Amino acid sequence: MPSWFWISLWVLLIAVVAVLYVREKRSGRRIGEGDRQVHEAVRQAEADAAVRGPNGGGQTWL
Numbered sequence: 001m002p003s004w005f006w007i008s009l010w011v012l013l014i015a016v017v018a019v020l021y022v023r024e025k026r027s028g029r030r031i032g033e034g035d036r037q038v039h040e041a042v043r044q045a046e047a048d049a050a051v052r053g054p055n056g057g058g059q060t061w062l
Helices: 003-027 033-037 040-052
Strands: none
Touching: none
């Protein structure tokens, strides 16, 4: 393929990445580091485990 094709492909790729970066910065959304790692489902599972105990609420003495 001709060199102008590869150059235009790279320019297009860099332009797309730049547009996505600018959109993300302008959106103003702030995500804390903890929120990325702990989702709502993980928090709910931790709360359920704390309520039910280590055995899931089942009786172990029978």
